[in-house]
Amino acid sequence: MPIITKISVQKKNQSRYNIFLDNVYAFAVDEDILIKYHLTKGKELLEQDLFKVQYEDEIRKAYHLAIQFLSYRMRSALEIRTHLQKKEYLDSIIDVVLKELATQKYIDDLEFAKAYVRTYANSGKKGPLVLKRELVGKGITEGKINEALAEYNKEKQITDAIHLGNKFAAQNKKLSERMLKQKLEYTLSIKGFPSEIIQAAMGGIEYEVDEELEWEALRTEAEKMKRRYNKYIGYEYRQRMQQALFRKGYSMDMISRFLENDAAKDE
Incomplete structure (x- = not known):
């Protein structure tokens, strides 16, 4: 069985310790893992002990990473899961981390959804259908979304x-x-x-x-259309111009006014 021959504090992180087995660096652990498993110089470690220590240390590292991720703003459980998956943590480890975060009230999908709705409802920039779609994308269940949206009357x-x-x-x-x-x-x-x-x-x-601005806009559109329909003459030209300008939303009175003015200029 390997024996712990040296334990040293990491220079860049005083809460983590390097463990040496049989005079060779083996792994590093968090301070609470060191204390929990009574890791001391001269202690012999069974293979299952090594697995437990390293597995639990992975959980602690993922937990600290999640806390850091949460320090910027509230997150949904899915957001944290996705973040830890990108860091290549196993789902079994992520499950433990999420459970601990929920127990400590660091994550709560209902409160997250309410805060999300409240933020955008106060800004008035997003309606409820967009908010619902975005919350679905963040992994919030329909029941919690509906409860959160109830505040946006x-x-x-x-x-x-x-x-x-x-x-x-x-x-x-x-x-x-x-x-x-x-x-x-x-x-x-x-x-x-x-x-x-x-x-x-x-x-x-x-x-x-603004009728003046609308008239200028119509004239601009009409000049473009004149170039498009200049191969037509008479009734057909007038009909095509009327239909095209009407599709742009202009009134028939304003369209007729332009066509009459334009015809008068050509006489």
Whole structure:
């Protein structure tokens, strides 16, 4: 049986000790493992003792790594598992670490989900559907997600959707009113707001279009289309221009105004 012939403190980590067996470096252990297994100079170690010591030390190293990972922000159990897997720890070791972290209240998926929802609900940048999808990706169960999302009530969702909608509308005043409404609904949907919230919010969004900017935008679009449809004449040319501009969301009154002005210039 190998005998411990030397124990020395590591220079860079005073809580870890180098163990020498039969005058040859064998492995390093955490201080609590050293104490738990009474590792002292002259002690003989059975093969199963070596396995237990090294296996438990791997658990301690993975635990400390998880604590360090948690020091930056809250994490879900899946996030910690993925992080430790990348460090090539065995699942059996990770299971023990996660159990210890949960026992000590360092991880709690429900509290994590509530904090996640609270953070983004306060910022108003993500709707509940996006939050739910992201939490699923972090390994949170549906029941815990629903419980966490219960704190993000419909009134707050509508308020947030209106705020985002007003911001979008202010940045896109040159769009036609119909196109702006369509883009508003699409933008709010990809932000994660359900359709009933979007419809409730649309009435509170100030999406009045700047007619002068809209007219200039129509003229710019129309000039591009003129080059595309210049091979057509008369009724067919007019129809194609009307259809193309209408698809862009411009009103028939504004389209007719442009076509009449454009025709007058050509006379």
